[in-house]
Amino acid sequence: MNDLHTELKKSIIDQLNLEDMDVSDIENDEPLFGDGLGLDSIDALELIVLLEKDYGIKLEDPNQGKEIFNSINSMVDFIEKNRTK
Amino acid sequence: MCAVAVTGMGIVSSLGKNLFENYQSLNTGKTGISTPEILQTNYKDLPVGEIKINNTRLSNDLGLNPGHSYTRAALLGCMAVRELLHNSGLSEFDPGTGFISGTTVGGMDMTESFFDQFSENSENLRYIQAQHPGFTTEKIAAYFGLNAMVTTISTACSSSANAIMLGARLIESGRLKRVIVGGTDCLTRFTLNGFNSLKILSGETCKPFDENRNGLNLGEAAAYLLLEADEMKGNRPAIARISGYGNANDAFHQTASSQNGEGAYLAMKKAIEKAGVDPVNINYINAHGTGTGNNDLSESVAIKRVFGDHIPEFSSTKALTGHTLGAAGAVEAVISIMAIQNQEVFPNLNFSQPIRDTGLMPETKLHSKQLNYVLSNSFGFGGNCTSLIFRNE
Amino acid sequence: MNKVFINGISAISAQDEDIFDTGNFQEFSSSIVKAKDQDYKAVIKPMMLRRMSQAVKMGLYCSKKALTEAGIIQPGAIIIGTGQGCIQDTEKFMQSMIESEEGLLAPTSFIQSTHNTVGGQIALELNCNSYNMTYTQNSGSFESALLDSLMLINTGEETTVLVGGVDETSPAFTGFQVLDGQICKEQISGPDLLKKDTPGTMISESASFFVLDAKKQEKSYACVRDVCLKNRIQKQEPEQLILEFLKSNELDISEIDAVILGNNGDCRYDGYYSGIQEAIFSKTAQLAYKHLVGDNHSISAYAMWLGARIIAENRIPEAFQINHVTCDKIDKVLIYNQYLGKNHGLILLEKP
Numbered sequence: 001m002n003d004l005h006t007e008l009k010k011s012i013i014d015q016l017n018l019e020d021m022d023v024s025d026i027e028n029d030e031p032l033f034g035d036g037l038g039l040d041s042i043d044a045l046e047l048i049v050l051l052e053k054d055y056g057i058k059l060e061d062p063n064q065g066k067e068i069f070n071s072i073n074s075m076v077d078f079i080e081k082n083r084t085k
Numbered sequence: 086m087c088a089v090a091v092t093g094m095g096i097v098s099s100l101g102k103n104l105f106e107n108y109q110s111l112n113t114g115k116t117g118i119s120t121p122e123i124l125q126t127n128y129k130d131l132p133v134g135e136i137k138i139n140n141t142r143l144s145n146d147l148g149l150n151p152g153h154s155y156t157r158a159a160l161l162g163c164m165a166v167r168e169l170l171h172n173s174g175l176s177e178f179d180p181g182t183g184f185i186s187g188t189t190v191g192g193m194d195m196t197e198s199f200f201d202q203f204s205e206n207s208e209n210l211r212y213i214q215a216q217h218p219g220f221t222t223e224k225i226a227a228y229f230g231l232n233a234m235v236t237t238i239s240t241a242c243s244s245s246a247n248a249i250m251l252g253a254r255l256i257e258s259g260r261l262k263r264v265i266v267g268g269t270d271c272l273t274r275f276t277l278n279g280f281n282s283l284k285i286l287s288g289e290t291c292k293p294f295d296e297n298r299n300g301l302n303l304g305e306a307a308a309y310l311l312l313e314a315d316e317m318k319g320n321r322p323a324i325a326r327i328s329g330y331g332n333a334n335d336a337f338h339q340t341a342s343s344q345n346g347e348g349a350y351l352a353m354k355k356a357i358e359k360a361g362v363d364p365v366n367i368n369y370i371n372a373h374g375t376g377t378g379n380n381d382l383s384e385s386v387a388i389k390r391v392f393g394d395h396i397p398e399f400s401s402t403k404a405l406t407g408h409t410l411g412a413a414g415a416v417e418a419v420i421s422i423m424a425i426q427n428q429e430v431f432p433n434l435n436f437s438q439p440i441r442d443t444g445l446m447p448e449t450k451l452h453s454k455q456l457n458y459v460l461s462n463s464f465g466f467g468g469n470c471t472s473l474i475f476r477n478e
Numbered sequence: 479m480n481k482v483f484i485n486g487i488s489a490i491s492a493q494d495e496d497i498f499d500t501g502n503f504q505e506f507s508s509s510i511v512k513a514k515d516q517d518y519k520a521v522i523k524p525m526m527l528r529r530m531s532q533a534v535k536m537g538l539y540c541s542k543k544a545l546t547e548a549g550i551i552q553p554g555a556i557i558i559g560t561g562q563g564c565i566q567d568t569e570k571f572m573q574s575m576i577e578s579e580e581g582l583l584a585p586t587s588f589i590q591s592t593h594n595t596v597g598g599q600i601a602l603e604l605n606c607n608s609y610n611m612t613y614t615q616n617s618g619s620f621e622s623a624l625l626d627s628l629m630l631i632n633t634g635e636e637t638t639v640l641v642g643g644v645d646e647t648s649p650a651f652t653g654f655q656v657l658d659g660q661i662c663k664e665q666i667s668g669p670d671l672l673k674k675d676t677p678g679t680m681i682s683e684s685a686s687f688f689v690l691d692a693k694k695q696e697k698s699y700a701c702v703r704d705v706c707l708k709n710r711i712q713k714q715e716p717e718q719l720i721l722e723f724l725k726s727n728e729l730d731i732s733e734i735d736a737v738i739l740g741n742n743g744d745c746r747y748d749g750y751y752s753g754i755q756e757a758i759f760s761k762t763a764q765l766a767y768k769h770l771v772g773d774n775h776s777i778s779a780y781a782m783w784l785g786a787r788i789i790a791e792n793r794i795p796e797a798f799q800i801n802h803v804t805c806d807k808i809d810k811v812l813i814y815n816q817y818l819g820k821n822h823g824l825i826l827l828e829k830p
Contacts, residue, residue, distance in 0.1 A: 019528055042340075042586055045284065045586075046585070048284075049282075049584045052582055062284050126580060127580040184709075189592065197572060197575070197576070200573075200576055200650070201576065203657055211658075213657065216562065216565070216568070216651055216654075217775070218593065218614045219821070222615065227710075231709070232708070232711070233708060234707050235618070236613055236618060236707065237613065237614045237622075238612065238614070239563065239592070239593035239594060239612055239614040240594040240610070240612050241592045241593075254629055258632070258633060274575060275571070275572060275575065275588075278588075279585070279591070281583075282588055283585045283588070283589070333607050334556070334609075334610040336607050337602075339589050339590070339602070340589050348607065465592075465594070467599075467610070468598055468602070469597075
């Protein structure tokens with residue numbers, strides 16, 4: 001696991017108030033929404049803000065988020081390819 | 086069955102500062118959507134339904150002394166209630182008159198302006214209480230000397246529709262004989278930034294019920310109705326009657342509407358049941374139709390569930406007024422009553438292609454039509470859904 | 479006309495709920511008082527709880543407790559009174575908006591800033607499609623909600639209503655209330671709060687929820703006979719307001735066994751109470767509560783919690799009584815509250 005995975009998990013826990021969770025509780029390939037971590041559409045908007053704030057990636061179409069936010073792995077892939085900071 | 090008389094009304098919106106100007110704009114399809122000039126915001130290019138009269142001019146028009154603590158929503162509210170008084174045939178409001186106002190953010194315009202400056206200047210302290218909606222309601226009440234029952238409903242974008250419903254119920258129950266009902270909301274940075282963070286503001290004039298709709302435009306307005314028990318009305322005419330109402334909760338999501346439009350469906354159904362009419366007797370629906378992907382689809386599904394194969398003519402007038410949040414229900418009540426008075430259906434602007442999943446076609450041209458029953462929808466955050474039915478006197 | 483029975487109650491305040499049984503109360507060293515923390519995790523799912531502000535947590539917790547007690551799963555209506563609404567999230571969003579100069583903003587606190595967040599969240603949690611309403615009329619917020627509830631049940635439109643009053647504090651917004659003199663500079667709580675002769679009071683958080691029902695249960699606490707809301711009266715007018723209210727309910731002042739008053743130690747406005755304390759209630763057991771739980775825009779809901787328990791148990795706890803009139807049989811309790819001389823509310827409770 002590289003540092004970006006851990007860094008991302010930390011900021012997700014922080015941004016989404018997942019108070020009782022620890023980095024080790026989130027698997028890299030676990031679905032973030034639905035039956036996995038159980039995030040919802042409000043969280044998706046928070047994640048869009050997180051991408052822009054921390055990595056300088058602007059998602060113009062919120063629907064894009066569906067694939068990107070599938071898991072920590074998919075987010076890391078997307079960030080590595082598109083980050084501007 | 087309900088038949089509470091509406092004996093007066095008043096409105097100020099981006100379409101105009103009185104009933105006449107609003108009707109003219111509705112009639113010619115002239116939109117009130119522009120870009121912010123009075124609201125101080127970084128989002129200078131976001132379209133809004135702004136009333137182009139600043140607070141100083143509003144205060145002068147109302148004869149208020151400098152140093153007053155009226156919020157913009159209170160100033161707009163006073164304008165609308167003053168017009169209501171003028172056309173109600175009353176010379177003043179009697180002491181028992183109730184006042185029920187709906188609003189989402191009340192005096193947030195003052196809170197956001199002075200948030201960092203309350204401690205710096207004691208002159209600003211008069212706006213500290215503006216944060217809660219009751220403050221704005223009380224300012225309007227005080228302007229007209231209304232000391233009896235005064236209350237505020239804040240259920241997001243259905244607030245003033247709920248105020249109208251409560252007023253009708255208070256008259257029906259005999260607890261009040263005369264009550265002013267409606268709502269007021271002004272544009273604020275708080276709401277503009279809030280809706281922007283939800284990514285549901287359109288960068289152009291909104292396109293309600295269109296397949297390619299891409300969000301809403303915020304607006305500001307105040308609109309009020311005078312409701313009276315028949316024994317108070319005497320020989321003065323009723324301009325319309327409230328014949329049904331219903332509120333239900335979608336219980337689906339904090340902001341989004343459900344796919345089957347359950348809350349909207351239940352609200353319309355309750356209103357129709359209360360009115361004691363067959364759904365085929367509803368001649369026109371003034372839809373909530375904000376222009377967001379989610380609302381318009383959900384509302385279309387709900388309309389189809391209620392009306393089946395007999396969908397009444399419908400339109401959203403929000404491409405004209407903008408979405409005036411807590412005031413929207415009252416603005417659209419006034420528009421519904423104007424539709425009845427003039428026996429006209431007002432157009433849904435910017436529509437070209439029906440939503441693929443539902444295929445519903447709103448009315449896009451102004452036209453005459455016999456209108457006996459008009460249904461008006463208002464839905465808000467927190468799943469709050471309200472439908473009102475007005476009928477021709 | 480259907481009668482309205484209180485079949486379930488729950489209150490969170492600065493004091494423990496067992497203050498009624500033990501008489502033990504806490505004194506505070508601040509004029510801004512938080513509500514006692516509860517075991518929220520026991521009744522609210524962690525994924526829901528993580529975003530909830532104090533008002534939402536308290537509202538949901540009390541709702542569930544009151545509904546369980548009344549044996550109701552889905553109420554026919556959910557009606558909330560909250561004067562300041564969700565000020566914690568409002569403050570959070572406003573602060574980030576101002577600090578970022580309208581920059582990139584996360585939406586969660588905006589979504590939760592709307593005044594009907596508590597009512598909406600209860601509906602979501604209960605999966606309840608019924609009538610849902612929120613009143614925000616300063617200190618008349620709970621009375622407005624109660625009036626709506628009574629109309630629904632009286633007319634037979636609904637049989638069961640969940641009604642509650644809830645208000646929270648937040649650092650900046652509540653702090654502003656010190657600047658404009660709503661909160662007193664001294665840090666006094668307990669009986670001394672009511673004796674001070676300075677402006678301002680102690681502001682607190684609270685939530686009090688009730689299940690109202692057209693059907694009487696064996697353990698019904700009390701009946702809500704009537705409620706009245708009046709925006710503005712002069713200091714000498716509460717007597718007339720109360721007498722007219724009682725008259726419209728075909729009651730005489732002598733039939734009121736206990737009166738729960740909203741005295742909060744603000745020397746500018748406690749005169750609204752002192753006049754009637756001497757004139758019409760000199761032979762009535764008088765109670766106050768704000769010296770123990772502080773004041774806020776929906777605190778009269780706490781007074782109704784207190785009144786309901788007093789009638790149910792036929793007993794007035796000493797910590798609340800402010801005169802020496804004793805009372806063997808408590809049938810009727812009147813609650814009178816106002817704030818800053820406005821939004822006067824009367825609630826009449828009686829034995830079921």
